[in-house]
Amino acid sequence: MNLNQRIEAFAKLGDFFGQFTTKGIVKKEDSEFNSLFFDAFKMQIERAQEFNGWFTKDNVLYAFESWNEALTHENLKNWTSKYKFEENKTPKNIAIIMAGNIPLVGFHDFLSVLITGNNTLVKQSSNDKHFLPLIAKYLEHYNIYFKNKIIFTEDKLTNFYAVIATGSNNTARYFDHYFGKYPNIIRQNRNSVAIITGKETKEELEALGEDIFQYFGLGCRSVSKLFIPKDYNFDLLFNALFKFNNIINYKKYENNYDYNKAVYIMSLFNVLENGFVMLKQDENYASPIATVFYEYYNSFDSLLKKLKTESEQIQCIACNENVVDFVKLGETQHPKLWDYADNVDTIEFLLKL
Template identity: 80%
Template sequence: MNLAQRINAFQKLGIFFKQFSTAKIEKHSNSEINTLFFDAFKMQIERAQEFNGWFTKENVLKAFESWSEALSVENLIEWTSKYSFSKNTSPKTIAIIMAGNIPLVGFHDFLSVLITGNKALIKQSSNDKHFLPLIAKFLEHTNPYFKNKITFTDTVLTDFDAVIATGSNNTARYFEHYFGKYPSIIRQNRNSVAILTGKETEEELALLGEDIFQYFGLGCRSVSKLFVPKNYNFDMLFKAIYKFNNIINYKKYENNYDYNKAVYIMSLFNILENGFVMLKEDKSYASPIATVFYEFYDDFDNLLNKLNTEKSDIQCVVSNENVVDFVKFGQTQHPKLWNYADNVDTISFLLKL
């Protein structure tokens, strides 16, 4: 199976995903593949929250929307055209250890391994283990070539050539110890930040709300920290993000909000809050659910130097300032195929094996 055929298979998957959106779930055709898979995917989307309380139907559908946009033939060709696949004649088995914090969070690694012609040996998180096997079956039906390329396991990983593992800072140390003798990409905790200048429009701040609240802030691309100028007025921010106030009606989120608020009050911390999110001045990057940390800055260039020094903690930076690699407001959860986690080029890693 050549690269063009693999691109074609994932393009078909992207078209299939377009049937599942936050606007509506609608079957677009009665083709054989839709007859086989549409209802199965629909049922799994409806039931996702039973297996993981954070996987609301809306958030699962947002993940499907994002991937349907990414898996266009134009994007797949643009992404893969930057590499030379001719040397990759001997497929390797790549062990993928996946996180489960947001729906389909491990899909890009899965895609990268298969698009390069390698085999995927997958250990899923117990928090997100129902969609990828369905996707694998879809691909196998699209092209039988994939039938011996995808393996799922719940046991100890064996017989592999390289590892891609995603986890916490603690599990990363374990991964490094256990997989140290293999070529590997090992990812740790990262968070995303936003730089505000006070010149943002209400529309931009509302889009920032998407970056903060989508997936309940559980993703590494979710904004958990704000950098604001001295004497920044948070009133405009609170006004712009008020449209997300219904998030407090979700019980798991509300429980975290109430618990963290109680901790802050008992600890005599000064917080700003509006009934559904709290802002706390803190130098850390990883904020608890329902909390966004903030830190004041005096000079923009000094802040850039600080972020560059601490880049191992940061997944992406959101701002309307024209700086290379900055992400526009509202776009953190819509990465391009070539926006690699931790800025590690997965395709280059795989092609060099």
């Protein structure tokens, strides 16, 4: 199976995902293999919250919709065109240790290993273990080539050449200890930030709300910290974010909000809040659920220098200023195929093995 055929397989998968969107689940009569897979995917989406309380139906559908948008034939061709693929190269077994903080969070690594023609040995998180095996079955049915290239395991990883592992700062130390002798990509905690200039429209600040609240703020591309100019009027931000106020009606989020608010009050922290999100002045990047940290800045240029210095803690930067590598407000949860986690080029890593 050559690269073009692998691209075609994932483009078909992306098209299949297009039946599951935030607008609803709509079965296409002409979609291949629907008789085998549509009902299975639909049932798993409907039941996802039973296995992981954070995986609401809307959040799961948002993930499928995002991958439907990404897995077009054009995107896949553009993504792979910058690399030199050796079609006769012997495939290697690549172990992937996945996180489970948001739905399908490990899919990009899975895609990268298979699109490069390698074999994948997947160790899933217990928090997100039901979708990828279904996706693997779809690919295997589309082309038997995938049959022996995808293995899932819950046991100790063996018989692999390289490792891609994603986890917390603590698990990263564990990963480094056990897998440091292998070629590896080991990812740690990162968070995303947004820069407010004070020139944003209400619509742009509402878009920022998507970056903050999507997936309840649990993703590495979720904005957990704001950089604010001196004398900023927070009413502008709170008024724009009000459209997301229904998030407090979700019990797990509400429990976190109440708990963190109580901690802040008991600790005598000065927190701005509006009943469903709290803003706390804090120099750290990783904020608790229902909290967004903020920090004032004096000049845009000095802030850019600071962010560059602390780039290893940052996944992406949202801002509507026209700066290279910035993401527009509202776009942090829509990475392109070539937007690599931790800015480590996974395809380049795999092709050099």
